Amino acid sequence: MKRLAVFAAVTVFVFAAAAQESRPPASVEPSAASHPPTAAQTAPAPNPQFLQAADEVLQQMSQILHLPILEPLKKSLRSKQEIRDYLIREENDDKNEAQRYADRKALEAFGLIPKDFPLDSFMLEVLTDQVAGLYDPKAKEFYIADWIEPDEQREVMSHELTHALEDQSFHIDPWIKAARPNDDAEMARDAVSEGTAMAAMVDYALRDDKVSVRDLPDITILMRSSALAEMDKDPNLVKAPPYIRDGLLFPYLAGASFAQQFLKAHSGWSDLNLIFQNPPVSTQQIMHPDMYLKGIVPQKVQLPEWKGLIPPDWKLLEENVMGEFGLEAILKQFVGADRADALSSAWAGDRYAVFEDAKTKQTPDVFLLALDTPDHTAAFFGQYSEALETKYATKSQLFRRSNFVEFRTDQGGVFLWCVELKCLNVERATRQTFDAIDHALGWPPAPNPGEAATSESAARVSPVFDFPGASNRKIAGLEIFQDQPAFSVAQH
Numbered sequence: 451m452k453r454l455a456v457f458a459a460v461t462v463f464v465f466a467a468a469a470q471e472s473r474p475p476a477s478v479e480p481s482a483a484s485h486p487p488t489a490a491q492t493a494p495a496p497n498p499q500f501l502q503a504a505d506e507v508l509q510q511m512s513q514i515l516h517l518p519i520l521e522p523l524k525k526s527l528r529s530k531q532e533i534r535d536y537l538i539r540e541e542n543d544d545k546n547e548a549q550r551y552a553d554r555k556a557l558e559a560f561g562l563i564p565k566d567f568p569l570d571s572f573m574l575e576v577l578t579d580q581v582a583g584l585y586d587p588k589a590k591e592f593y594i595a596d597w598i599e600p601d602e603q604r605e606v607m608s609h610e611l612t613h614a615l616e617d618q619s620f621h622i623d624p625w626i627k628a629a630r631p632n633d634d635a636e637m638a639r640d641a642v643s644e645g646t647a648m649a650a651m652v653d654y655a656l657r658d659d660k661v662s663v664r665d666l667p668d669i670t671i672l673m674r675s676s677a678l679a680e681m682d683k684d685p686n687l688v689k690a691p692p693y694i695r696d697g698l699l700f701p702y703l704a705g706a707s708f709a710q711q712f713l714k715a716h717s718g719w720s721d722l723n724l725i726f727q728n729p730p731v732s733t734q735q736i737m738h739p740d741m742y743l744k745g746i747v748p749q750k751v752q753l754p755e756w757k758g759l760i761p762p763d764w765k766l767l768e769e770n771v772m773g774e775f776g777l778e779a780i781l782k783q784f785v786g787a788d789r790a791d792a793l794s795s796a797w798a799g800d801r802y803a804v805f806e807d808a809k810t811k812q813t814p815d816v817f818l819l820a821l822d823t824p825d826h827t828a829a830f831f832g833q834y835s836e837a838l839e840t841k842y843a844t845k846s847q848l849f850r851r852s853n854f855v856e857f858r859t860d861q862g863g864v865f866l867w868c869v870e871l872k873c874l875n876v877e878r879a880t881r882q883t884f885d886a887i888d889h890a891l892g893w894p895p896a897p898n899p900g901e902a903a904t905s906e907s908a909a910r911v912s913p914v915f916d917f918p919g920a921s922n923r924k925i926a927g928l929e930i931f932q933d934q935p936a937f938s939v940a941q942h
Contacts, residue, residue, distance in 0.1 A: 501525055504592060507607040507654075508614070514653050516720045517615040524591035533595060534578040536586070541570065552767040556804045559813040559877070560772075560780055561841050562693040573694075576686050582606050585613040587623040608654035612647040620726040629729070634773030637701070638730040645705020645736075646722065648673075649713065652706075663710045664718055670703045677703065693779045700775060704736050711739035733775035734797060749799030749820045751872075754890035756803070760883060764805040764814060772800045772817070784837035793833055796826035798871070807878075812861050816887060817875040824871065828853075831868045834875065838864055849899040856881070856896075867896045 504525045512519050528536070545553070550570060557563045583594045583606045592610055594603055616622050622643055629635035649663045656662065663669055677699060681687045687695060712725055735742035756766060772780075774797040781790035799820040806813055821827040835855045839845060842864065848857040853868040862878035867888065874891065876884045888896055 500527060500594065503604060504594075504607055504611070507604055508611050510654065510657070511608055511611045511615055511650060514657065514719060515612065515615055515650060515722060517619050517722070519615070520618040521590070523611075523614055524589065526591060526593055527596040528593045529596050530578060533581050533584075533593065534574070536584075536593075537574060537577050537581070541574070552804070555806060555813050556768050556770075556802075556815075557693070559804045559815040560776075560802075560817075561783055562779055563691050567691070572686065572690070576684070576690070576698075579684065579686070583610045585610045585617070587613075587617050590614075590617075605651055605655055609647045609651040612650040613643065616643065616646065616722075616726075620723070625726060625729070629731075632731075632771050634733050634771040634776065635729075635731050637773065637775065638733050638736050641701040641705030641708060641733070641736045642725060642729060643705075644701035645707070645709040646725075648702050648706035649709040650719075653719075662713075662718070664714050666710070668707055669710055670707045673706065674703055692782060696775075696779060696782075700733070700736075704733075704775075708736045708739045708742070711743070715739075715743050732771075733773040734795075737774055738795065748797075751799040751801040751818055751820050753801050753803055753816060753818055754887065759886055759890055760805065760814075761807070763808045763810075765808060767804045767806050767813070769801070769803040772802050772819075773797070777819070781833060781837060784840045785833055789833060793826070793829055796821045796823070796830060798822045812878045814862065814876070814878040814883075817877075818891070819873045819875070821871050821873065827868055827871055827873065830873060831866065834873065835866050838866060838875070838877075847899070849897075851897045854897050856884075856899075865896070867893070869893050 504523075508519060508523060511517075541550075554563070554567070554569050557569070558565050558567070563569060581595060582598060583592070583603065585592050592607075592614055594607070598606075613622065626636060626639040626643060629639050649669070652666075652669055653662045681695060681699075687698075708730070713719065713721075716724065730736055730742050732748050734748065735746075751771075753769065756764075774794050777797050777800070778790045778794035781794055797819070800818060802815060802817040804813055804815045819830070821830050831853055835850070838855070839848075839857070842857075842859040842861070844860045846858045849855065854866065856863060856865045858864075859878075863876075863880055863884065865874070865876045865879070865881075865884045867874045867884075874888065874893070876887060885895070
C-alpha cells in the first residue's frame with residue numbers, strides 16, 4: 451500500500467511545535483517556514499550566508515550524532531517549481547504507473563480513500579506547498595526552498611542534514627527500500643529515518659541548554675497538537691482523508707517517539723548504528739518501541755496460491771502487509787479513533803491481496819489477520835464486522851454467528867470468519883470463492899445460512915475491554931451478538 455511520507459514534507463509542521471514548546475522564548479519564529487511567499491514577495495538569491503549556515507549546522511549535527519562528515523555535501527536554494535519537478539521525478543522513479551494504480555485501488559478497496567480520489571495529484575500539491583527543505587540521497591544534495599531566509603531555517607537544516615549524515619554512514623535510501631516488498635516494514639524504516647531526524651532536530655534546538663531528548667518525556671506530546679494545527683491551515687490537508695493526514699505524520703511523530711525510546715534504552719547517539727544494523731520490521735514496533743527493544747516480531751502470515759482458486763477474470767493488483775498502522779487506520783475510519791487505538795495493538799501479523807475484476811472493474815480483496823489472544827480475536831471480530839457493515843451503504847441477506855458474518859452488497863458478497871487466532875475477511879466475492887479460499891487455508895467450513903449453531907460454540911466467552919471515552923461499554927460487538935452462540939475456537 452502506498453507509503454505516503456517519502457519526502458520531508460511535514461518537517462515544518464513538527465518544527466513549529468518543537469521550536470515553540472522546546473526552546474527558550476527567544477527562539478526563531480517558524481512563520482516564514484510555514485507559509486510560501488505571496489505574489490508580492492520575491493525569493494532571495496543564493497548567498498554566502500546560506501552556505502555558511504548550512505556548513506555550521508552540518509558540523510554541529512556531526513557532533514550531536516557522533517557521525518563523521520565523509521564527503522562534501524552539495525547545498526542549494528530551489529524554487530517552488532524546481533521542488534515540484536523534483537517531487538515528480540522521485541515519484542516516477544519510485545514506482546511505475548501500474549504500481550501507483552495498484553496502490554490507489556488498494557486504498558479504495560479498504561475504504562481509506564474515496565473511489566476515484568486523485569491521490570497522486572493531491573499529494574503533489576500538498577508536498578509542493580509544504581516542503582521547506584529536503585535532502586536528495588541520489589544527488590547527495592541538500593535543498594532549502596528559496597523563499598526562506600537561511601537564518602530562519604537552521605532547525606529545518608538540522609533535520610535534513612541529519613538525513614545527509616545518516617546517508618553517508620548507512621546509505622539510507624537503499625536501506626529503506628531493502629524492506630520491500632513488505633510495505634509495513636518499509637514504513638517502519640522510513641519512520642526510523644524521519645524519527646531520528648526529528649529527535650536530532652530537538653537536540654539541536656536545545657543544545658545551548660545542555661538538554662537532550664533522553665532527558666525529556668515523550669517529545670510527541672509537545673509536537674502533536676501544533677502539528678495538527680499547522681495541518682489545519684492547509685486547505686488541501688483540511689479536506690484530506692484521515693489516512694493521508696495520519697500517514698504523513700506517522701513517520702515523524704511515531705518515529706520521533708520510537709527514536710527517543712531507543713536513545714533512552716541505549717547510550718544515546720553513539721549507538722545509532724545499532725538501529726540500522728537491526729531495523730524494526732513492522733509499524734507495530736514503531737508504535738510500541740518496547741516490542742522492538744524486546745525483540746517481539748510479527749507472525750509471518752501467508753495467503754494461498756491464487757492460480758485455479760479465484761475467478762479467471764480476477765487480476766492480482768497487489769499482495770502485501772497491512773500492519774498495525776494500516777489496521778488502525780481502517781478501524782478508525784469506520785468505528786472511531788478510541789476503539790481503533792484500543793484494538794489495533796492486538797495485531798500479530800497479516801497478509802492482504804487486492805484484485806481487479808476485468809469485467810466489472812470491482813476490486814475484490816482478501817485480508818488474513820493474526821491476533822495475539824483469543825479474547826482479542828473475539829473483540830476484533832465484533833469490531834471489524836461492525837466496520838464492514840458501516841462501510842457498505844447497501845446491505846442485504848445479513849447472516850451472523852458469533853465468529854462469522856456474511857451479507858450481500860451491490861458490489862458482491864462480504865465475509866468475515868474467525869478461527870482460533872486468525873480472521874479471514876473477503877469482500878466483493880461470491881460465497882463459492884470465499885469457501886474455496888477458506889478450504890485452501892485448511893480451515894473448517896464456515897457456517898451457512900439456515901444451519902443450526904454447533905454444540906462446540908455453545909460455551910459463551912465474554913471478555914470486557916475498556917477504552918477511553920467508552921463509558922465501560924463492551925468492545926467486540928458482544929452485546930450485538932449476545933443472543934447468538936459465543937465466539938468459538940474451532941478444533942482441527
